[in-house]
Amino acid sequence: MFLDALQSYYAPAIALLVFAVMVITDKLFSKRIKRLFLWEVGLIFLVIADTWADYCFSGLSTGEGVKLRTLTTFIHFAISPCLPMILVLIYETEDSKRFPRWFYLPMAINIVFSILSIWMGFIFRVSRENIYTRGPLFFITFVVSVFYLLSLIYCSARQRGKPNRKAETVFLLLFLIVIGFAIMVEIMFHLHFLVWSASEAFVILYFLLMTTQKILYDPLTGTYNRIAYEKQLEKINGHSECTMAMIDLDNLKNINDEFGHSSGDAAICSVASAILKTKGKHMWLYRFGGDEFVLLSNRLNADEMKKILKAAQKQCEEIQGIRPCFSYGVAEYRLGDDLNHTILNADLDMYRHKKNLKDI
Template identity: 25%
Template sequence: MNILAVAIADCMGFILLIALLVSSRVRRAKRDLELKIFTYITILTMVSCVVDFFSFYSDGKPGKLWHFINVFANTFCFMSNPVFISCWCLYEDIKLYNSKARVKRIYTKAFIPAVIMVIVAFLNIFFPIIFYIDEANVYHRLNANYAFYVVDLGYLVMSIVILICYEKRYGKAKFFPLYLMMGPIVLGTGIQAMFYGVSLIWVSLAIGLTAIYMSLQNEFSYLDTLTGLYNRAYLDYQMDNFLKDKNAVIGAIMIDVDYFKSINDTLGHSAGDEALVDVARVIILSKPDKAIATRFAGDEFIVLVNNTSHYEMQNIIRNIREELKIFNENEGRHYKLSLSLGYAIYDVAKDDRDGFFRRMDDNMYEEKKLKHS
């Protein structure tokens, strides 16, 4: 055991996570459930980096205090390990699906292995089956400690399955490259399992969390904070990607909220914000999975669709109108939402981006004129 190497690894993990917590303070102010869970996971890993160091530093030191620290530190690390990996699956699930009903249905059972491992780690203090500390205060691991690696592997597989099922149903998950998280964890855990006296689990978790957070920053910069839809910057980014394919058939729908100024003036800006959120919800419920819903500016929204057709675009508009009707009939707001819509298909031979958006905008205003005439 090289205590200096352990200290460097755990210190690096601790510093990475401190930087992560400091840089994420603005996002955490939103108090979203997914951000809370991510923060708790980060704090747990940060504390574990410190405790892990003391588990190695106290090993072999004489005295009752060092013996207590050795037992406590190793017990804590074994208890926190399944908590981390199970909570990671929970975070991933909420991040991708955003469904509390799904969480309740799945995780009342999915947490059972983690809870069992936590209980086993605690009972190990009295009935050693995972590790024991001898009279010289030296740590010895027992064969049952490999059960924790098996449980970790099970949750890692679950994490992969969650992502695969999501992408099979909804398409590729944007800004959530799971391999950035999985790579360091699998490597660090595997090395520590094979080589006694090596401490890499917690620093590998810290690296994985930091990599994921850095990727999620891209999402934060591309999201409209009010509606949760993508913003204009992301619309431009995706248009650039789509236009790289010279054979792409790109369609877009411009959506404008009718009488929005009246809602603001009559009911106040909070009602106006609520109306924009409601429009975003209507769009999300109406669009196909491959379509990208964005808040373009103010009370204007754009739905961007690649590899599309006139029939599909007209069908999306029809779905939006039907969903809007359902909303107005059932939600009981102090206002009735009304939307003007117009779409265009990008003509590679004739269009540039400005012309494409202008045609779409003109088509939307043709409908708006009919409403006001």
């Protein structure tokens, strides 16, 4: 029994240690985000060790075996909902976005009932014969875990202007479905090592997904960055047609000089947000430089693209009483064309637009 449990969790334990090293040495995330992931690693390691120990203690029929199994069962139920809760805290990045105190109430209720279950059997019971059975309030831990998993999905889905928001939300929905399926399989077939191995795999994949965001997305505006833009050009060149718009903010230097660079950043974000809100599907916005953006579409023609950008002009929010504006140039790329020449045409069209605005 001891060796069976050890073999089942040997590989997940090694993977957790490697993952912990990845988190510690990561250079993309803030200390707070890395700390939350390390807490997640620590708790997963704890519940894996706890499940392993519980499996070993289940073969003991002595009084000590009963006490040890009661302890491992308590740890399992008390800690389980902490794992999705910590992932939710990743979205709590600013003082203005702190979760209210009631957010922690389900976790507190679960811990209290888990403690009381040691004597009163609300959630679980371990008999004198060292036999585990579910209590009448067994569902509490699962309800609390589902609450935090749904909170995680909600926080992901409500992110505004994030280019891969839908992909992230779908990933977390899949996480919920797989964990639910793993729980049912464990209960039906009396397995012990499925749920936490699946949870560990998804946490690692979630970290890699967030790493991809850091590499391919601009942290200031939430748009795709220049690396993503260059990769997209490689896919387009000689393979598919597209319409592109070169976009450049007007009078950004004046805003920086008069109100400071923080206001200049706010103006850049205002323009990016306006375009993200106005653009439709099959359109991708890239931050090419400091105040330069590129909008690509494989469905729209030049006239339709210009209508989108005109509408976005009206959506820009005022910064220090000034509504940011931008110039743009549009060009169509067709198979057989020189892609670099199309980019140059869009750039020249943008400068003509900028000159026309200055002459008004």
